Amino acid sequence: MNTIKPVFAESGTLEVFLGIDVGSVSTNVAALDKHKNVIAESYVLTRGRPIEAIQEGMQIVKDALPVNAKVRGVGTTGSGRQLAGVVAGADIVKNEITAHAVAALHFVEGVHTIIEIGGQDSKIIILRHGVVTDFAMNTVCAAGTGSFLDRQASRLGIRIEEFGNLALRSKSPVRIAGRCAVFAESDMIHKQQIGHSLEDITKGLCQALVRNYLNNVAKGKEIRPPIVFQGGVASNVGMKQAFEEALGHEVLIPKYHKVMGAIGAAILAQDAVGEQGKTNFRGFDGVMRNYKTTGFECDGCSNRCEIVEILVEGNIVARWGSRCGKWDNVGMQDDRDAPGAAKSRPGRAHAAG
Ligand code: SF4
Structure with missing residues (x-):
């Protein structure tokens, strides 16, 4: 925090x-x-x-x-x-x-490439002349995300904050298979067992994560400087160095990279x-009011849409999720203006929280 x-x-x-x-x-x-x-x-x-x-x-x-x-x-x-x-x-x-x-354009005028790696996903955004022209996201492969690094740091018994500095001290990084999280983890354990140093393993992990990112998320994209690196993983100086070595360009990290x-x-x-x-x-x-979320599956047609509802004091103040718009009429309206908003809905209730 x-x-x-x-x-x-x-x-x-x-x-x-x-x-x-x-x-x-x-x-x-x-x-x-x-x-x-x-x-x-x-x-x-x-x-x-x-x-x-x-x-x-x-x-x-x-x-x-x-x-x-x-x-x-x-x-x-x-x-x-x-x-x-x-x-x-x-x-x-x-x-x-x-x-x-x-946000990236605000801090780095003329940015051409945004590398964003968060806890559970990563993305690349390509801009030209201040306009987004292409992007790709990875929400599937854990090996390309911050949670993977967190897990490996924990397995190595180091704090994630130390991870990057350890990697910077590496003299001979080990090559770790980074194509998938399971292989990367077993390969890292193997490298640890045969006696490689923590410095070389952490650097090897950074390089594996960068290779994973470039081969999966950034595949086919032209990564042109200026390059901005943001998201929680940008705190890791080992990752910055690994990206710069792989790309041959400086990678810029905005001060507020975690909240871009x-x-x-x-x-x-x-x-x-x-x-x-x-x-x-x-x-x-x-x-700070007492909001609750609930939801139901609409049985109006074979789409079986999952409808999400937000309630305040028993009144539905927002609803989304229908492909046909059938349930969207509450929309984004303010409950202060809609005290009589719908209190019940047909369909099959399935969750409450
Ligand atoms: S919300 Fe519309 S599209 Fe979705 S299941 Fe109901 S009727 Fe079908």
């Missing part, structure tokens, strides 16, 4: 734009002023409880903001962006490719709301 204190406080109102990025591993919140300076951030683990993670992250950011801060807009992104959009009252809900690209999706969402919110615009933000108190 990270927070920073506001870098400045203006007299009068400090206009703030919030971005929330809900992923399967972490939930990140960023607060930007109207000049797009980051004034507060939070990074909390999602732990399968996205609503609690959103609330915890928002509380951290609220506590870090000066008293004269006023939220003018909110954007959400990540796999839980729709949920976050409802909980916070988002002005814009955007996919993570767009949010990451917007949230920063992108905040910038998009500012654009969406505009200088004088009105925000849908529920307020920090509204975010």
Whole structure:
């Protein structure tokens, strides 16, 4: 969990734009002023409880903001962006490719390639002239993600924070099969058993992860500099070095590389709301309300869509998941404006939480 204190406080109102990025591993919140300076951030683990993670992250950011801060807009992104959009009252809900690209362009003008490696997925985004022209994601192979590195660090008995520095001290990195997590792990154990040093094994793992990324996620893409490396794994200096050696180019790591999706969402919110615009933000108190998620399978046709519902005090305030739009009528509307929102739905209930 990270927070920073506001870098400045203006007299009068400090206009703030919030971005929330809900992923399967972490939930990140960023607060930007109207000049797009980051004034507060939070990074909390999602732990399968996205609503609690959103609330915890928002509380951290609220506590870090000066008293004269006023939220003018909110954007959400990540796999839980729709949920976050409802909980916070988002002005814009955007996919993570767009949010990451917007944030990278903000910090590195003219960026051509974004390497993003998070806890459970990795992606590459190709930009030309400030526009996303191509992208690819890996959500299947564990060997190309941060959780794989975490697991190997734990197996080696080292803290993930030490991992990169150990790799930098390697004199003769071992070659570890990185095509799949199972092979990589057994190969690493074998290399450990025959006496290779921790330094050479950690460097070998970084190189294996980079090869995995370049052969799977980045396959067929032209990786042109400037190259920005973001996501939690960008903290690992061994990974930065391994990418630079493999690509033959400098790899840039933005200061806020862990929360770039949230920063992108905040910038998009500012654009969406505009200088004088009105925000849908529920307020920090509204975010802390007692939200519940439930769902059901629609039996209206053979698609059997999984419909997700969000409830506040028994009222459905949002619903999504239908391919035909049948259940989307509650949409993103604000429950304060819709006290009589539907309280029951046909279909087969299957979950509550
Ligand atoms: S939501 Fe629409 S598409 Fe999905 S199962 Fe129901 S009727 Fe079919």
